[in-house]
Amino acid sequence: MKLYSLPHSPYAARVRIQARMDALPLEVLPPPVPLRTEAFLERFPLGKVPVLELESGDTIAESWAIMEYLAETAPAGRSALLPATALERAQMRMLGRYADFHLAANALFPLFRAAMGIGQEDADGIAEGIAESLRAELMKGERLISDFGSDRQLTLGDIALAPTMLYLQELAPVAGVKKPLEDFPALGAWWSWINRSAAVSETLQEVRTAYHAFVDSLVAKA
Template identity: 30%
Template structure:
């Protein structure tokens, strides 16, 4: 069986899970405690990060960017990057926005400080980083709201990996109760539409031992 090595709260793993599910490509999940640096996992991905996708024939792809581009080339039904050069440039600009800018300014300051740091044995949350994360979330929710108000989906008229990249970051934060949905009604409406898609079911069913999500986490009408 095709296997995705992941951890449940990794936004990059979530992006790939959504892309696989949207394309109806069957896969099974395997939790990889990448901080333990398992030798067989290091051989698959010297960067020792999740996600890593292993196809049934053993072919392995590391890094969520490489995996998502691979999925669209290997399984072109239900294209997730747009069709024209202009659409594709806009989808990828927004993927970079959410994977890197949103992650550095919001996700990292909250999810890493509150959860991952403990797992990795790197000490206590940094209060200044957390304040910055909440502060930066405001601009980002407004930007998502602006896009959602002016377009059918974040990158244009079709759903794309830009939507899944954004939803992946937000769903990780939503699990720990850290998304201020009241900051933007259009962003909240767009996320409600994302949550009600079949591809989202796996994420909404996630439960991490010892860390329960807030009640609204799995409710599409939140």
């Protein structure tokens, strides 16, 4: 199987973490045709990476769809990242949706836009607004993670959240927040917990390195 991935992509990183954890036979490659082109859209209708290409030639886009497919078809049998009970699987999906529809949508994307200098007319006001939604979204995560308790296995939900949380910590200083997890002990403990997995910490380091190289290239251009 081929995984079309970019080193800085938090969505592709999810799948790369999973591939390391479950020793999946994935060949990780850059997109075979340039992103944001008609040729890419013709081959991959959703227009984004990651994309998983199967031996059959079928392709799967959307990180969550890829992760569930890979967990259900893992060569060593059903992946331990997919919990056994319906309740635990619902909790796993809640965490994935929290990452995408709450934390990323309401805190990370505004941070990205601010970091790129988009809509900077009232930079101080914007930073204050972002810092406030960042706190509100982190509080949701704090309560969610506390509710799940500490005696549980790592799931696809944790893997989905990890790269989002990495970017959040990288970008929060843009809104004047130096250590965003400082006031959220359950999230702080969760962050330490998932980083004890070599698959998580090694993949996140790849993302961090690629992101810093991207920022350095912007600075060099300016």
